[in-house]
Amino acid sequence: MNDEDSEDEWAAEAAEEAADTERKKEPPPAIGNEEFLAWRSPRVVTGGPVRLDNPLWHWLVRTRHSGYSANAVMQGPSSSHAGPVWCFDRFGKSETTLQDGRVVHVGGEHEDYYDADFHIYNDVVVIDRDGSIAINGYSPDVFPPTDFHSATLVGGAIFIIGCLGYRHQRTVGSTPVFRLQTDTMIIGPVATSGEAPGWIHGHMAQLAEDGGTIVVRGGELWLGNERTMQENIDAWSLNTATGVWTRLTTLDWQRWTMVRKDRRRNRLWDTRQERWNHDHPSLSLQSHWKHAEAPDFDALDALYRLEPAATAPEQGAEHNVFLTQVDGLTVRFKEDAWSVQAMVEGRLSDMRLGELQRATVATLEKLDASEWEIEPG
Template sequence: MKSKITAPEAVCAQFEEWRAPRRGKSNPENQTNDVWRWLVDNPVWPLRAHQAVGAPQKNYPTWCFSRYGQSETCLPNGSVVYIGGEHEDSYDPDFYIYNDVVVVRPDTSVEIFGYPTDVFPPTDFHSATLVDQSIYIIGGLRYPEDRDYRNTLVYRLDLTDFSIRLTPTQGNPPCWLYKHKAMFDPDAGKIICTEGVSTHQQTQMDVENLTTWEFALQTRSCVEKDTKPYRRWLLVRNDGSCNTLWQISVIAKASRSLRQSSLAEKYLRNFEERGHTVDPELYFSRFRPPIPHVKIDRNADQHTVRSHRILVDGVVVRYVENCWQIVVTVEGDLSSEKLELLKRHGLDTYSRLEGARYKCLIL
């Protein structure tokens, strides 16, 4: 059971004034206050914060330090700099993507800086790379309306005054990179970005990034250094709509459980109303192509993007599913015959699972 927390009197007195998140008015605006400092020290969810101050939660969103996609950068002096991040997702009334900078000093003191959105837009799942007295903030998922799928933005946080500036890039930057890794090479004066997710130029779909990108600080140029020579294709519905794999997964898992699932029953009725019967065993066999293969334990998956993996002739074949597509990646050389078998098996399996036609897009 979670222990009950109680907010100090100063927090209770200022809670209504500082309960909601707000954007900065200058570059930067020091927004440090007792409420947010307390929430940094106690990163509870909004409901528990309201309970701690004895106030009902009636307005949304509430400022929160329990976030996904927030970067954490340790400075040589022991301070830690946290940038942006999001609380929950769009279905949650407290969903919010932040564009703030939170500094926690070695003595546990806290400073919080806000920024206008035209100076620094809300960001999550970006990278933050320390270079001397600056942190370079590269990419990010962001709100849909803040995304430019043709470019990955770079910002520089100046640690001497905590101002943030857009750093225009030259060359060939990646298309909308996020959830990636970044590392500074001091000898070359470059930030090297790998892994993560990027937008494929031709299909405009988000896929795993297979390219190593280099950002040269002196020239501000971004170049493609290397791309893994993998085979990759997408399996998508012919009608362009999102798939129903999540609903099918609920039905399939319920079929192997002794407990009754009202949600699974609801989804079963939905499929039956449109004349389709879900095959749970087909769902569990979707990563078993009709060629010799070995399943790889998901716990051994070290990729940024969670995947299902099998081994075919010593070559890793990875499947990544989301609500729009299934991405199949072959990490090496397989015969054209086995590649075609993998494609046909995927098309047939997902078409039968959903009762909807699928097509294959080669990347």
């Protein structure tokens, strides 16, 4: 990203913050405590679509208050005891603009699983061009909680593909597909066949030139509770008329995941933060290092280098992605708090692959002062 792109991004963020501040100036609805408590929490309905319009939720759609801030404004009971507050401040929510100007918002989640206001939604909120709002609810068996899906407009219907969802609703190898009729807001599952991507989320979907085929790329695949999420590197297509999935590519790339043997949280992020503090003493940043051993900066410098003289890995487009070159091939490492995922954009020889894997695991063990292993496939 160049300086001009950075300035544009900062300007866009500043504009959104200003707009958010302005939205939240709207006073809360003039409702009593009884009505607030009646609509405070997400609702489970039977069937669907069921209209769930009410002054509180409409206000929350307009203001985008978080569950916590909405509860504070309304002086409601603690979510730790009363459960999550319904809100429209969501991640993984899709927005689809129809030809008549309406914007259709589907599902999404609020906060992370450990937060008292965490909730994954299965509603459809429609905002008309005049600002009017329609909130449609569905029973979970009609439309399950859905987040980080894709929503593609095909004629008069929106095809909702994939999701992350709650753990109990996921099925390895299955790809959920739903069709939302934009005139009636009726939603239902689409029967599919062929070779589907699997339980995919965070992907991109694009309507092909034929106007009836959706092409899916990117995202991550859930492979089961005992496995780490895996990046989707292939492309897939769904024929919306027949429901047939077709795999478009089969990239023969090598990839593996490294984890601590005890499956505990690693200290990669902590070490990188300490390194930043160390390299910027003028900022007088506070240390949050809580491990018995001192941070191993030498191991951090050696990480993802097959030979000591190799060029230092470059940071990728994301802050936790690092790229290096081995035998002319790009090798990508993606870090999170529980694992390091590695991918070769091609195929190394068995000997060089083994050398790279052993060197990386050994360096991670030094850096983390713990035993690591390659996650069984």
